[in-house]
Amino acid sequence: MTARPPKLLYSVDDRPPPSLTALLALQHLIVLAGVGLVFPIVLAHAIDLGHTETAQFVALAMSASGLATVFQSLRTPIVGSGFLAPTSIGPPWLPASIIAAKTGGLSLVAGMTAAMGLLGLPLARLLPKLRFLFPPEVTGTVTIMVGVSLISPAIRAIFGLDLPEGTERSPTLITGFATLAVFVVGGARGSASQLRLYLPFLAIAIGVAVGVATGLMTMDDWAAVSHAPVIAIPSPAPWGWSFDPLLIVPFLVAMVGGSLKTMGDITACQKINDPDWKRLDMTSAAGGVMANNLASLLAGLMGSMGQQSYSTNIGLAMATGVTARIIGIACGGLMVALAFFPKIAMVFTVMPVPVLGALLIFASAFMIVTGMQIVTSRMLDMRRTFIVSLPIIFGLGEGFLSTFHDSIPNWVPPLFDSPLSTATILVILLNFVLRFGISSTAQLRLDSAEEAGKRVHTFFEQQGDAWAARTEVIRAAQICHSELIESIFRQSLCSSGLDLTVSFDELKLKSLLQYDGSPITISGHRPNEQEMLEDEEALETLATYLASTYATDIQVSSDTGTTEIRITFEH
Amino acid sequence: MLNIHNQTHGDIGLLCPEGRIDSTTADDFHTALFSALDTGHRVVVDFGKLQFISSAGLRVLLMAAKRVRKEKTELLLCQLDASHREVFEISGFLPLFTIHETVTDALKGAAE
Numbered sequence: 098m099t100a101r102p103p104k105l106l107y108s109v110d111d112r113p114p115p116s117l118t119a120l121l122a123l124q125h126l127i128v129l130a131g132v133g134l135v136f137p138i139v140l141a142h143a144i145d146l147g148h149t150e151t152a153q154f155v156a157l158a159m160s161a162s163g164l165a166t167v168f169q170s171l172r173t174p175i176v177g178s179g180f181l182a183p184t185s186i187g188p189p190w191l192p193a194s195i196i197a198a199k200t201g202g203l204s205l206v207a208g209m210t211a212a213m214g215l216l217g218l219p220l221a222r223l224l225p226k227l228r229f230l231f232p233p234e235v236t237g238t239v240t241i242m243v244g245v246s247l248i249s250p251a252i253r254a255i256f257g258l259d260l261p262e263g264t265e266r267s268p269t270l271i272t273g274f275a276t277l278a279v280f281v282v283g284g285a286r287g288s289a290s291q292l293r294l295y296l297p298f299l300a301i302a303i304g305v306a307v308g309v310a311t312g313l314m315t316m317d318d319w320a321a322v323s324h325a326p327v328i329a330i331p332s333p334a335p336w337g338w339s340f341d342p343l344l345i346v347p348f349l350v351a352m353v354g355g356s357l358k359t360m361g362d363i364t365a366c367q368k369i370n371d372p373d374w375k376r377l378d379m380t381s382a383a384g385g386v387m388a389n390n391l392a393s394l395l396a397g398l399m400g401s402m403g404q405q406s407y408s409t410n411i412g413l414a415m416a417t418g419v420t421a422r423i424i425g426i427a428c429g430g431l432m433v434a435l436a437f438f439p440k441i442a443m444v445f446t447v448m449p450v451p452v453l454g455a456l457l458i459f460a461s462a463f464m465i466v467t468g469m470q471i472v473t474s475r476m477l478d479m480r481r482t483f484i485v486s487l488p489i490i491f492g493l494g495e496g497f498l499s500t501f502h503d504s505i506p507n508w509v510p511p512l513f514d515s516p517l518s519t520a521t522i523l524v525i526l527l528n529f530v531l532r533f534g535i536s537s538t539a540q541l542r543l544d545s546a547e548e549a550g551k552r553v554h555t556f557f558e559q560q561g562d563a564w565a566a567r568t569e570v571i572r573a574a575q576i577c578h579s580e581l582i583e584s585i586f587r588q589s590l591c592s593s594g595l596d597l598t599v600s601f602d603e604l605k606l607k608s609l610l611q612y613d614g615s616p617i618t619i620s621g622h623r624p625n626e627q628e629m630l631e632d633e634e635a636l637e638t639l640a641t642y643l644a645s646t647y648a649t650d651i652q653v654s655s656d657t658g659t660t661e662i663r664i665t666f667e668h
Numbered sequence: 669m670l671n672i673h674n675q676t677h678g679d680i681g682l683l684c685p686e687g688r689i690d691s692t693t694a695d696d697f698h699t700a701l702f703s704a705l706d707t708g709h710r711v712v713v714d715f716g717k718l719q720f721i722s723s724a725g726l727r728v729l730l731m732a733a734k735r736v737r738k739e740k741t742e743l744l745l746c747q748l749d750a751s752h753r754e755v756f757e758i759s760g761f762l763p764l765f766t767i768h769e770t771v772t773d774a775l776k777g778a779a780e
Contacts, residue, residue: 546692550722572751576755579690583690583723584723587724625760626730626760626764630730640723
């Protein structure tokens with residue numbers, strides 16, 4: 098790890114004072130619980146689980162989330178990203194878990210979650226190498242559809258659609274929309290302050306107060322809290338485990354979605370903690386995904402739901418200027434400890450349903466907009482327009498039309514059972530299939546120094562757009578090649594122009610510069626002011642130093658009068 | 669391609685290079701910058717419309733910086749985007765220049 102970034106008071110490996118560590122651990126826990134613990138409660142409501150069992154389910158979720166947060170903070174060769182990236186029940190797991198709970202109860206949720214966590218362990222090592230399968234158009238589309246998949250439970254909860262016939266709906270509507278108003282008003286007013294980080298918890302508090310005022314929360318709810326034991330050991334896997342091969346696809350989608358989200362969050366953590374960040378540290382990213390999936394495996398074995406890291410907490414770490422991973426260990430430990438106090442789990446359990454609905458709308462809104470931002474982070478040509486739009490159209494079609502299933506021939510495997518599964522499978526398939534036929538190499542001939550720099554810039558700009566390469570990588574390639582080519586012409590090293598061949602995949606941008614003439618010397622030394630002013634050679638030293646700084650690797654070779662420069666940029 | 673717009677604000681020269689300063693245009697930039705310095709003016713270079721500056725352009729700025737130190741005048745830079753700043757930082761040039769966010773700030777700084 099490099100020097101502490103100036104904006105941070107305590108960086109990833111620092112040890113803040115114990116009192117500050119405890120305070121920040123509690124802050125992270127509040128932010129994490131405000132959203133992460135909502136999903137098991139929504140699931141419990143979907144299958145009409147009783148108060149006691151729901152509280153047990155929540156306590157198990159707290160234990161699993163606590164362990165997951167500790168795993169994520171570790172920095173071992175295999176498990177842990179080594180960053181403060183608090184982890185809890187992830188939104189992508191909710192749609193699949195609701196299907197499982199309705200068809201086979203909580204045992205099927207636990208069994209499928211454990212199985213996918215296990216399957217996710219080897220994937221953690223492979224995922225960074227399979228990045229070409231998950232460009233922004235794929236991850237963005239999946240994120241949008243995770244948000245879309247939360248709409249149905251959110252709307253059912255906030256409008257009280259599952260209430261028995263003839264029930265007065267006004268208290269539900271008032272409570273739900275009052276909670277939603279806290280998000281909207283608080284979010285608009287506090288967008289630049291720390292207020293937005295605590296919005297979920299603030300909304301729960303106000304929602305519960307309105308629920309009490311409207312009579313939605315009854316004495317029975319408070320009695321459930323007061324009757325819950327003060328201390329009890331959460332009994333793991335009280336409902337056992339079961340497995341249904343028909344649910345592999347939706348759970349696989351959830352696991353891949355959660356893993357991709359965690360990989361994105363670990364990338365953000367790396368950037369925050371390293372001001373000189375240039376490219377993804379694969380060991381840390383794979384360790385983060387491994388921690389995620391190991392936590393999902395354990396969560397399943399304990400009887401809970403799948404896990405993912407939370408970017409809201411990463412935002413909190415940035416806002417407080419403290420990214421020390423020891424806080425993750427403290428936060429996780431605290432969460433596990435609180436699972437031993439059933440009254441706390443019961444407080445979450447008796448939360449009014451419309452409050453949950455408002456929280457789900459909040460989560461859904463952010464996922465949809467985040468997904469859109471990811472998708473539009475690269476230029477959308479016709480190919481990518483179809484890769485993004487067709488899965489969304491068919492995914493929404495699956496959700497809108499109840500007869501969608503009947504229209505699918507029997508010979509098609511039963512993969513398209515939810516909008517999220519349909520969209521995820523289609524976007525991965527389309528991206529993979531439509532990759533073929535795209536020219537992944539391009540060439541440019543430069544006969545003279547005249548306009549060479551401008552032509553190189555335009556060439557990389559056009560190819561970057563065509564390949565949807567990251568802007569910062571294309572800019573690095575432009576600067577590196579401009580400096581090298583200028584230096585070659587300035588030193589008259591080439592006798593008859595240069596040939597530039599560039600190839601691209603999702604992992605690397607590689608180029609080959611060929612010319613007839615003497616090899617260029619690449620400098621690893623930055624000339625100082627005096628050298629620059631007094632030594633004519635220093636300009637070439639600076640040019641090649643800049644080129645080598647912007648590239649990941651430069652190799653120069655020369656054979657029978659032909660020089661080849663191979664340049665690599667990590668993407 | 670490089671176009672250099674030259675203005676004066678009182679006794680301050682304002683140079684606005686537009687396009688690219690590289691090997692092929694560094695001499696034009698050198699001529700414009702040193703002509704502005706020849707008049708004894710304090711000079712502001714506005715990077716707002718500059719697309720790219722290579723090491724050849726950086727060297728011209730360094731030579732100008734040496735001259736203003738010797739003649740006890742002033743050379744200020746403004747409107748550097750993140751990409752320009754990064755090149756300056758990697759080259760070790762950032763501490764050698766007074767850099768302002770806006771043209772107004774730079775002109776005010778030069779007037780003090």
